[in-house]
Amino acid sequence: MDASRGGALAAAGAPPLAFKGQRHRRLTEGAIGVVLFLCGLVSVLTTIGIVVVLIGESLGFFREVGIVEFLTGTRWAPLFADQAFGILPLLNGTLLIAVGASLVALPVGLLSAIYLSEYATMRVRKIVKPILEVLAGIPTVVYGYFALTFVTPILRFFFPETGIFNAASGAIVVGIMIIPMVSSLSEDALSAVPRGLREAAYGLGATKLEVSTRVVVPAALSGIIASFILAISRAIGETMAVTLAAGATPQMTLSFLESVQTMTAYIVQVSLGETPHGTLEYRTIFAVGLVLFLVTLAMNMLSQRVTRRFREVYE
Amino acid sequence: MTAASFDPRREARHRRGRIFRWLCLSAVWFAGLTLVVLLVKVTADGVPWLSLDFIRNYPSRIPARAGIRSAILGTLWMMALTGAVSFPLGVGAAVYLEEYAPDNWLTRLLQTNIANLAGVPSIVYGILGLTVFVRVFALGRSVLAGALTLALLILPVVIIASREALRAVPPSLREASYGLGATRWQTIRYHVLPVALPGILTGTILSLSRAIGETAPLIMIGALTFIAFPPTSPLDPFTVLPIQIFNWTAKPQADFHSLAAAAIIVLLLILLAMNATAILLRNKYRQEL
Numbered sequence: 001m002d003a004s005r006g007g008a009l010a011a012a013g014a015p016p017l018a019f020k021g022q023r024h025r026r027l028t029e030g031a032i033g034v035v036l037f038l039c040g041l042v043s044v045l046t047t048i049g050i051v052v053v054l055i056g057e058s059l060g061f062f063r064e065v066g067i068v069e070f071l072t073g074t075r076w077a078p079l080f081a082d083q084a085f086g087i088l089p090l091l092n093g094t095l096l097i098a099v100g101a102s103l104v105a106l107p108v109g110l111l112s113a114i115y116l117s118e119y120a121t122m123r124v125r126k127i128v129k130p131i132l133e134v135l136a137g138i139p140t141v142v143y144g145y146f147a148l149t150f151v152t153p154i155l156r157f158f159f160p161e162t163g164i165f166n167a168a169s170g171a172i173v174v175g176i177m178i179i180p181m182v183s184s185l186s187e188d189a190l191s192a193v194p195r196g197l198r199e200a201a202y203g204l205g206a207t208k209l210e211v212s213t214r215v216v217v218p219a220a221l222s223g224i225i226a227s228f229i230l231a232i233s234r235a236i237g238e239t240m241a242v243t244l245a246a247g248a249t250p251q252m253t254l255s256f257l258e259s260v261q262t263m264t265a266y267i268v269q270v271s272l273g274e275t276p277h278g279t280l281e282y283r284t285i286f287a288v289g290l291v292l293f294l295v296t297l298a299m300n301m302l303s304q305r306v307t308r309r310f311r312e313v314y315e
Numbered sequence: 316m317t318a319a320s321f322d323p324r325r326e327a328r329h330r331r332g333r334i335f336r337w338l339c340l341s342a343v344w345f346a347g348l349t350l351v352v353l354l355v356k357v358t359a360d361g362v363p364w365l366s367l368d369f370i371r372n373y374p375s376r377i378p379a380r381a382g383i384r385s386a387i388l389g390t391l392w393m394m395a396l397t398g399a400v401s402f403p404l405g406v407g408a409a410v411y412l413e414e415y416a417p418d419n420w421l422t423r424l425l426q427t428n429i430a431n432l433a434g435v436p437s438i439v440y441g442i443l444g445l446t447v448f449v450r451v452f453a454l455g456r457s458v459l460a461g462a463l464t465l466a467l468l469i470l471p472v473v474i475i476a477s478r479e480a481l482r483a484v485p486p487s488l489r490e491a492s493y494g495l496g497a498t499r500w501q502t503i504r505y506h507v508l509p510v511a512l513p514g515i516l517t518g519t520i521l522s523l524s525r526a527i528g529e530t531a532p533l534i535m536i537g538a539l540t541f542i543a544f545p546p547t548s549p550l551d552p553f554t555v556l557p558i559q560i561f562n563w564t565a566k567p568q569a570d571f572h573s574l575a576a577a578a579i580i581v582l583l584l585i586l587l588a589m590n591a592t593a594i595l596l597r598n599k600y601r602q603e604l
Contacts (some may be wrong), residue, residue: 025498032500033415033432038408040416043429043474050439053446111342119336132346137586139528140580141557142357150356172457177554209332230434239531240557244564259528264438271445271535274525276501277491289442293435 010107054293057286064280068312070287076250079275083283087291089250093167093260099241100171100256101178106228109182116183117190118212122245129184142245144281152245159257165247170254173241178231185230189223191217226303233299237292239264263292361576369577373543374559378570384577386559388545389458390585393555396462396470397526402519404466405473413481414503415416419424433471440468441535449536454536460548464532469522476518480511517593524589528582530557556582
């Protein structure tokens with residue numbers, strides 16, 4: 001409807017001649033709409049690209065390695081003479097880092113969020129929130145440096161049996177990195193709980209602790225859980241800090257003091273090495289990348305669903 | 316709270332409350348102090364190695380002679396090219412979604428897709444870039460291949476930030492323009508975009524600052540760690556600051572760790588400058604509205 005009145009803008013002071021360009025202008029308007037749509041389409045093409053590349057190259061991999069062997073094997077050694085393609089050690093390493101990071105980030109993040117939302121004054125909140133968010137803005141390779149030169153030496157002081165490369169150090173810095181994700185998103189959810197709920201609880205004689213933990217947190221639970229899932233998904237996809245700190249030893253272990261290898265660290269290891277393109281060893285990065293992509297995608301979608309499904313609707 | 320769980324011992328309950336408050340406060344302090352410790356550690360390690368020669372020299376096997384000239388130049392190239400690709404694409408997509416898109420399944424697909432892309436690990440973008448840009452488009456392990464990969468990586472963030480900026484433009488502005496007979500594009504070009512621009516720029520600068528801290532996708536692309544010349548065209552091989560930092564950190568010698576710390580200081584200063592610019596832009600914009 002706007003396009004049909006093309007030249008009307010020129011009416012302010014310009015001669016009616018300006019209307020001559022109407023047909024041309026309508027074409028331009030249409031073309032611009034198409035160009036803008038194509039810009040939007042780039043993101044869809046990106047997704048299609050990711051899926052096609054990962055699945056396409058993985059199919060070549062799975063023609064030679066059985067899917068069952070891949071998913072249930074407990075030994076991962078594609079680069080050795082005695083090859084083995086069981087992804088469980090990499091999943092084990094990834095899980096260890098994610099669990100360790102959660103142990104740091106979830107309590108610290110949630111307690112910080114409760115402090116900011118329930119206890120802090122407006123002024124404190126305005127200063128503290130951006131400071132915490134700086135933690136998320138620091139490049140991950142810097143956390144890798146911090147893990148290797150600061151966290152690991154401290155761990156080795158207290159637990160002398162700790163390896164130079166160990167899961168704990170990687171997990172701790174990844175946990176620090178995702179604290180702001182938990183604290184910011186949870187704080188948003190806590191702040192969105194209506195005042196009336198708190199006041200009703202105070203009116204019944206509850207203390208601030210009881211109001212926070214038994215009224216506000218349960219009311220904001222969907223947002224809090226969504227932030228937890230997102231943060232864990234970020235920890236699973238984290239690459240540089242774990243590559244530097246946790247090492248490159250794919251193994252089945254539950255010990256935080258040993259070196260492990262995550263899916264992401266394995267992909268980096270192959271791309272740094274001299275593995276020729278097109279070989280079976282090289283294709284492993286696509287199969288591992290596919291698993292990584294599916295796991296993080298599933299978690300992100302779960303987090304969106306939790307937010308939508310369990311959101312408490314007020315008023 | 317049910318009557319059964321009601322506990323009238325006020326003293327004990329308040330004591331528990333004070334402990335909890337103290338716990339929450341110490342969580343905040345833990346996070347804040349960690350940031351301080353990290354910055355102090357990096358500064359203490361790196362400052363003695365910072366010098367004009369460190370900025371001017373190319374990497375070297377001898378720590379005392381090593382510098383980050385090629386890494387800084389590579390990072391600047393990367394920033395310029397990534398911005399040049401992601402800014403128009405991101406703003407275009409945002410304008411389409413905010414001003415043009417009809418409410419149908421295709422639009423919802425675009426939106427869901429953008430939200431999900433924002434959560435894909437950066438290394439997966441590296442795998443995409445390696446296959447599509449380096450091999451299929453035959454760009455090789457070049458600055459351009461890296462920049463295109465990073466542009467795709469930050470595109471969702473640019474789109475989301477630009478949409479927010481566009482949404483903040485009051486509808487009355489559009490209606491006034493339409494009322495004078497302007498077409499949709501004229502309204503956007505002359506009235507909506509100029510008002511939304513500071514917000515869009517803020518979002519783009521913040522996403523760019525994420526891009527120049529990225530390491531993993533560029534390692535996938537095959538950015539080299541030992542480069543003794545700056546890129547002179549988009550098709551040249553390159554290195555960037557985070558990759559130089561990674562390379563030095565991964566070496567066992569303590570001297571290289573100190574070099575890494577010095578390079579981290581430079582990288583953090585660049586990020587600080589970008590974020591300060593973004594905040595200044597945002598504040599200026601707030602005053603005008």
